[in-house]
Amino acid sequence: MALRTLLVAGAKSFTHTLIALERYLEVLKKLATDAGDEAEAVMVSTAAKVWMNSPQRAAIAIDRLMGMRLVQAPAVVRWVFASRGMTSLADELAKGLAWEVLVNCTNKMVARASDEEDDLKAIEPAYEKAKDDAERAAKAVEEATMMEGTMEGRLSMLQERESMANIKFQEIKEDYDAKLASFRTAEELRDEHLTDVFRSYVDLLSPQLSEDDAGGEGAHPAWVEGALGSLRAFTRSYHIHVARIAAEILDSVLPEGSVHPLLRSTVEEKLYV
Structure with a gap:
């Protein structure tokens, strides 16, 4: 695949990789669109393989792919x-890379929602003022129309002010509505990502936990304990953002009686801190 070829070709150095991504961004976008989900999987996997001996660089490369919107969460x-x-707890490099990539991805989704919220808040004062000005101008015209003896020239002036105020309000409202829509989209994508992470932990751990219970095992394999530890760390790190969808996650992803109780208790333990 051309995407794989480009990433490997750029692996002469880390700088070459980043330059190649920037230089062929539009080509990559078209290839990614044509290839669909497969392209995203190839890009993430290839970036990890090319820099397998340098987890930090691999994580940065994958983060850059997300930043360029070539790869989605x-x-x-x-x-x-x-x-x-x-x-695998034995492969420290792979373990560190998986965690760093997950954290970077989550931080990016959180940051995008936060940035969109900041943009929305920044325009709110102007939006409220323009709305108030338009309402005041309309009220002034209404009062002047109802008042006997109002000079035609004054009424025309007030009507012109109303028209200008409405035009300004509509312009700001369009911008405000666009920013509101962007914020809601980013917020929804962030929440979907968090839900996806918890669901992935459940899918990863449930089979082994059920197998251990069925076999009467008192202890779980080391990798399971390690994964549960990362689940605790993830929940603790992002509990503020998870809190708004906590009920949904507990009900749909970790329903009591339908998933292993250790999974639900692990999340609940760190969710309300």
Whole structure:
């Protein structure tokens, strides 16, 4: 695949990789669009393989792919939970990379929602003022129309002010509505990402936990304890953002009686801190 070829070709140095991504961004976007989800999976996997001996650089490369909108959060989450780093404690490099990529991805989704919220808040004062000005101008015209003896020239002036105020309000309202829509989209994507992460932990751990219970095992494999530890750390790190969708996650992803109780208790333990 051309995407794989480009990333490998740029692996002469880390700088070459970043330059190649920037230089062929439009080509990559077209290839990614044509190839669909497969392209995203290939890009994440290839970036990880090319820099397998340098987890930090691999994580930065994957983060850059997200920043360029070549790779979306679901593809990153799929790679993380399918990687060796989630099921092997012996491979410290793979373990560190999986965690760093997951954190970077989550931070980016949180930051995008936060940035959109800041943009929305920044325009709110102007929006409220323009709305108030338009309402005042309309009221002034209404009062002048009802008042006997109002000079035609004054009424025309007030009507012109009303028209100008309405035009200004509509312009700001369009901008405000666009920013509101962008914020809601970013917020929804952030929440979907967080839900996806918790669901991925459940899918990863449930089979082994059920197998251990069925076999009467008193202790779980080391990789399971490690994954539960990362689940605790993830929940603790992002509990503020998870809180608004906590009920949904507990009901739909971790329903009591339908998932292993250790999974639900692990999340609940760190969710309300």
